[in-house]
Amino acid sequence: MPAPDAPDRFNEEKATYTVRGSGVPDLELGVAAIRNVLQTLPTRPGVYRMLDARGDVLYVGKARALKHRVTNYTQVDRLPKRLQRMVAQTRAMTIVTTNNEAEALLLEAQLIKRYRPAYNVLLRDDKSFPFILLRADTDFPRVQKHRGARRSVGNYYGPFASAGSVNTTLNALQKLFLLRSCTDGFFKTRDRPCLLYQIKRCSAPCVGRIGKEDYAELVDDAKAFLGGKATGVQAKLGAQMQAAAENMDFELAALLRDRLKALTFVQGTQAINAEGVGDADIFALACKDGVMGIQAFFIRGGQNWGHRSFFPQHTAEVPEDEVLTSFLTQFYEEVPPPRAILLDRELGEAALLSEALGERAGHKVALSVPVRGDRRRLMEQAQRNAVEALERRLAESTTQARLLREVADLFELDGPPDRIEIYDNSHIQGTNALGAMVVAGPEGFRKGHYRKFNIKGNEARTDDDFGMMREVFRRRFTRQVEEAPDRDDPTWPDLVLIDGGRGQLNAARAILEDLGIEDVCLVGVAKGPDHGREGREVFHLMDGREIMLPVNAPVLFYLQRLRDEVHRFAIGAHRDKRAKAIGASPLDEVPGIGPARKKALLMHFGTGRAVRNASLADLQQAPGVSSAVAQQVYDFYHSR
Numbered sequence: 297m298p299a300p301d302a303p304d305r306f307n308e309e310k311a312t313y314t315v316r317g318s319g320v321p322d323l324e325l326g327v328a329a330i331r332n333v334l335q336t337l338p339t340r341p342g343v344y345r346m347l348d349a350r351g352d353v354l355y356v357g358k359a360r361a362l363k364h365r366v367t368n369y370t371q372v373d374r375l376p377k378r379l380q381r382m383v384a385q386t387r388a389m390t391i392v393t394t395n396n397e398a399e400a401l402l403l404e405a406q407l408i409k410r411y412r413p414a415y416n417v418l419l420r421d422d423k424s425f426p427f428i429l430l431r432a433d434t435d436f437p438r439v440q441k442h443r444g445a446r447r448s449v450g451n452y453y454g455p456f457a458s459a460g461s462v463n464t465t466l467n468a469l470q471k472l473f474l475l476r477s478c479t480d481g482f483f484k485t486r487d488r489p490c491l492l493y494q495i496k497r498c499s500a501p502c503v504g505r506i507g508k509e510d511y512a513e514l515v516d517d518a519k520a521f522l523g524g525k526a527t528g529v530q531a532k533l534g535a536q537m538q539a540a541a542e543n544m545d546f547e548l549a550a551l552l553r554d555r556l557k558a559l560t561f562v563q564g565t566q567a568i569n570a571e572g573v574g575d576a577d578i579f580a581l582a583c584k585d586g587v588m589g590i591q592a593f594f595i596r597g598g599q600n601w602g603h604r605s606f607f608p609q610h611t612a613e614v615p616e617d618e619v620l621t622s623f624l625t626q627f628y629e630e631v632p633p634p635r636a637i638l639l640d641r642e643l644g645e646a647a648l649l650s651e652a653l654g655e656r657a658g659h660k661v662a663l664s665v666p667v668r669g670d671r672r673r674l675m676e677q678a679q680r681n682a683v684e685a686l687e688r689r690l691a692e693s694t695t696q697a698r699l700l701r702e703v704a705d706l707f708e709l710d711g712p713p714d715r716i717e718i719y720d721n722s723h724i725q726g727t728n729a730l731g732a733m734v735v736a737g738p739e740g741f742r743k744g745h746y747r748k749f750n751i752k753g754n755e756a757r758t759d760d761d762f763g764m765m766r767e768v769f770r771r772r773f774t775r776q777v778e779e780a781p782d783r784d785d786p787t788w789p790d791l792v793l794i795d796g797g798r799g800q801l802n803a804a805r806a807i808l809e810d811l812g813i814e815d816v817c818l819v820g821v822a823k824g825p826d827h828g829r830e831g832r833e834v835f836h837l838m839d840g841r842e843i844m845l846p847v848n849a850p851v852l853f854y855l856q857r858l859r860d861e862v863h864r865f866a867i868g869a870h871r872d873k874r875a876k877a878i879g880a881s882p883l884d885e886v887p888g889i890g891p892a893r894k895k896a897l898l899m900h901f902g903t904g905r906a907v908r909n910a911s912l913a914d915l916q917q918a919p920g921v922s923s924a925v926a927q928q929v930y931d932f933y934h935s936r
Contacts, residue, residue, distance in 0.1 A: 323372055326383040330369050333389045337363045341400045342393035343407060346386045346415075353411040354382050358400035362391060378613040382415045398652040401645075405625035417622040418609040420739075425631055426462045427454030428469075430518065435508050436483070436501040437515050439475045441466060453522045455631050457594055457602025465522075465601070472529075472555050473518040474499035474506075496554065523597050573598055573670060576636040580678035581620050582686045586612055588619055589689060591682035592627075593674065596634070603678075605685040617643050624649060633657045638666050640679055696738055702851040703791065706835075706843070707817055713790035714738065718858050719804070720795040721751075721764045722866040731768035732866035735789075736858055747772070748869045761796065762803040769807040777811055789816060795859055797822035798836050805838060821859050833859075886932045889925070896920035897929070908933045 339361040346354040359365030394400045408416050429442035432450040441462045456462045483502045492498035499506040521529050537552035578593040588611045594601040633653045646663045653661040666672040700712035716736045729751035735742040749768045801820035820836035835843040845852040900918040901907045915926035
């Protein structure tokens with residue numbers, strides 16, 4: 297059901313309430329907007345979105361009965377201060393009805409991830425979780441690390457807490473089961489075993505050193521190991537080793553012995569003994585000084601697949617069980633839930649959450665609070681880790697806050713910067729040129745806000761650093777002025793650092809002045825008189841001053857870290873662009889030419905230049921190329 301439009305008088309009021317902090321928010325306007333929606337609101341389950349004067353989403357909520365839930369927002373005296381501020385900013389609502397409350401809970405999580413509203417608890421995690429994929433679409437399945445959508449056919453095992461956890465398990469699989477990890481292209485072109493075979497980490501199916509049936513047996517053993525049946529695998533290897541020794545096949549016995557050692561090593565290096573737990577995710581929440589942290593342990597088949605700390609945002613004035621519930625719905629938006637989820641507290645909506653997650657997973661999902669045994673021991677360990685991680689986070693935040701205050705004093709800002717943007721350019725003699733922007737704030741680097749700019753040469757040649765900087769700043773801040781002119785918008789930077797000297801600083805400053813932007817602090821970071829020597833950087837300010845800091849100053853180390861991060865990001869993006877350019881073909885520019893015809897042309901003529909110089913008759917003689925396609929290629933190169 298679409299949300300009714302707000303009356304015209306609310307649209308007129310939008311202009312008077314767009315600048316944050318410009319006055320006391322008007323609760324009456326917000327309440328009136330909500331009451332206007334209530335006139336046609338059903339009592340069915342669904343999801344609602346609160347919108348501000350600009351149409352940005354303030355809050356996403358779900359309800360068993362929409363009309364009853366939304367009515368609560370009109371009783372402002374009963375609302376906490378946080379929700380009163382939200383109501384004061386509300387100017388419209390969007391309503392979506394669902395079949396039941398479980399569907400509403402799932403839709404709420406999707407919309408929170410999409411819009412990241414200012415008044416919802418947010419799970420900030422820029423990276424997807426890694427999995428292990430055991431392919432099943434070839435005679436000799438490959439084992440590999442996997443992130444993202446599950447388009448490949450095979451068995452997925454995870455989630456793992458980090459890439460390091462995946463790599464450890466992959467190394468164990470190579471030592472234990474000798475499964476191939478190479479790409480299909482590499483596998484098909486081998487005529488002799490690679491190094492992994494020599495160091496006993498692959499059985500070399502590429503050159504026939506193992507048959508299909510024997511390799512399938514190794515795959516079955518790997519599935520059993522990843523499925524938590526390591527004891528059975530260990531017994532099987534032990535029996536095979538004993539039989540090989542009795543048959544005087546000492547070479548095979550030694551190989552099986554090494555595989556047994558690898559299995560024993562993996563079992564002995566588990567940081568958490570989770571034997572008997574099966575498949576479960578464990579979550580414990582800690583709270584201190586208004587900050588909340590959640591510790592997660594991932595147990596699959598009784599094996600510890602790592603742990604990770606999370607620090608949700610927008611948790612002030614939100615009850616702890618509500619934070620944990622919101623966290624879980626967002627966490628399992630992309631990660632498949634196991635059959636058991638262990639928590640350190642009872643949740644008010646545990647039954648609803650269990651139903652929703654079970655609907656998403658396709659099997660029953662049980663939420664429980666362990667009270668005894670191995671599961672209780674694991675929960676106590678998760679609780680200790682949650683408290684320790686939160687204390688480390690608070691200590692780091694204190695240090696970060698002090699550094700930001702020093703940055704503000706150094707560059708004479710009004711206060712500690714909330715958003716710092718750092719810029720750099722990268723190219724090789726003008727080729728594959730691009731600009732890079734990274735963003736940092738009180739919580740560290742905001743990798744989801746990083747941007748790269750492919751230099752188009754609008755301002756100058758692509759080997760002109762000043763011109764590149766002008767193009768990057770014109771594109772970045774023209775869009776900023778068009779999309780978010782409000783200077784209190786969080787996407788406006790409080791400080792801009794440029795990897796370069798006075799010339800780059802003046803180029804960026806000129807662009808901002810053209811756009812009428814005069815209140816953004818620009819600082820150029822140059823290498824100083826001792827070129828390339830760490831600690832001798834010179835900071836160029838807009839008023840012409842130059843600052844050099846003591847080589848042991850903490851704020852200098854912080855600014856160097858910012859500069860190094862943008863340099864790393866720019867170099868990495870440039871390498872990716874250069875790698876793609878190396879694999880590019882002149883035929884890529886010809887419209888309507890797909891991979892098959894491009895291959896046919898290159899196989900026939902040898903090079904892209906030969907295709908470009910070929911006559912129409914020669915093009916028509918190429919196998920797999922019709923007369924129409926030949927005419928299209930010829931016209932593309934000769935009619936321009």
